[in-house]
Amino acid sequence: MGFFDFWKTSEVESPWADNSHLETITLADLYGITPDKLPVNRSSAMSIPSLAKGRNIICSNVARMPLVAYRDNKPLSIQPSFLQQIQHGIPNISTLSWAVDSMIFFGRAWFTIASRLTDGKPSSLRFVPEHEADVENGRLVKAYGKEVKPADTIRIDAIHEGIINSGKGAIREATALEALAAEVGGNPIPHTILRQKEGADLTKEQRDELLAHWRAQRTKQGGSVAYLNKAMEADFQGQPAENLLIDGRNHSALQMARLLTLPAWAVDATVQGASLSYSNRASRNSELLDAINPYIEAIEQTFSMWLPYGTCAKFDTTELVQEDTKTQFEYLGAAIQTGLLTEDEARGRVGLEPKPEKQEPEVDPEP
Structure with missing residues (x-):
């Protein structure tokens, strides 16, 4: 192993x-x-x-x-x-x-x-x-x-x-965060407490029914708007969860x-x-x-290791590290002026063939 x-x-x-x-x-x-x-x-x-x-x-x-x-x-x-x-x-x-x-x-x-x-x-x-x-x-x-x-x-x-x-650990945390983002996206309402202000206390069954109805309505289209009578009050806790998720x-x-x-x-x-x-x-x-x-x-x-002895495999990274056209041409121009490169060598750097030689015009022989 x-x-x-x-x-x-x-x-x-x-x-x-x-x-x-x-x-x-x-x-x-x-x-x-x-x-x-x-x-x-x-x-x-x-x-x-x-x-x-x-x-x-x-x-x-x-x-x-x-x-x-x-x-x-x-x-x-x-x-x-x-x-x-x-x-x-x-x-x-x-x-x-x-x-x-x-x-x-x-x-x-x-x-x-x-x-x-x-x-x-x-x-x-x-x-x-x-x-x-x-x-x-x-x-x-x-x-x-x-x-x-x-x-x-x-x-x-x-x-x-x-x-x-x-x-x-990091992947699990990120996966949970993405799932949470999807949950918040489906219910973008801050954490809410429904508080009874008047009347006799609701029974457990009534409270469960009220909360279930409230949650169901918040996930529907237009669920950000709700009506409560004077006996109930909605208290929103903190900032919306999606704001916490940004960081x-x-x-x-x-x-x-x-x-x-x-x-x-x-x-x-x-x-x-x-x-x-x-x-x-x-x-x-x-x-x-x-x-x-x-x-x-x-x-x-x-x-x-699978090539003949003395031969090695290399990636050609030229394209990845190549300068932008403007910077490259400025460098090549300066290199030609200082004599660091010839014109043909500079042309080769940008994938061009050597500059063709000038041909003397043919002169017809005198009669």
Whole structure:
């Protein structure tokens, strides 16, 4: 059993990390939501909007970059087939997106070798989602219900044991908060006390009937308006619950960003007192690259193990860190003027062919 496999099977719970747990328990008591009993799996985690957005940002930005094989820091003229097309008939952006998804939630991604070259190196792979993987002692023994040999399996490990294992407490709290938001959205009325001012005290049956009728009417269209006679008084306690949820949902989004090691802006969360501004796209993408780099490195180093000695697989991050057009052209112009780059080298930086040579006009020979 591997180090991370122990944590995958353990039931150790994370304690509540924030200082608002007393308010959370109060809301849970009021609405019947108990976060400690909510299931934590990929489906429940993806129901949290901020986590789903963070997942999509990480997966799409890793998967959209091409994989390139290098030797001596130069790209090979003939690229390995399994890097250009990992799975037959499936674009790499889909394959890599789901592989990174598996690493995020479960801490690992499984592949089987679907076909090999004559030298035994892989020519194509097949991704195995976690629900189709039978694992014993950290090894894949069955994929899609069929036994697989150890030599035909590839395992890519993340640097953590998966957020549904390490982040159970935060995910449960966020799930409960989303359920509470839906409850409040259906009944956006502050907590109310109905107080009898005149007449004989109502019996228990009468009180229950009155409260049931009051609650039912508040959930209907136009339920924010009600009539009471002079014998009854409605006392509204505190501010509407949806106002309390604004800060709670922002805190929840920040927790999801921390789980995913993303900057707060990536999940539309705000940090009190922070004032971040980006002068160009590259500055923003550079911060994003720090978050996705552990997944990039894990894939690169694992795939490199299946290439010939001295050859390594690298993601081409040029598009991700590329400056905006204006900044790029200003830099290239200055580089040409100072002699740092030639015109042809500058044209190559933006994907253009070398400048064509001027041809001397042909002169007809004298008769």
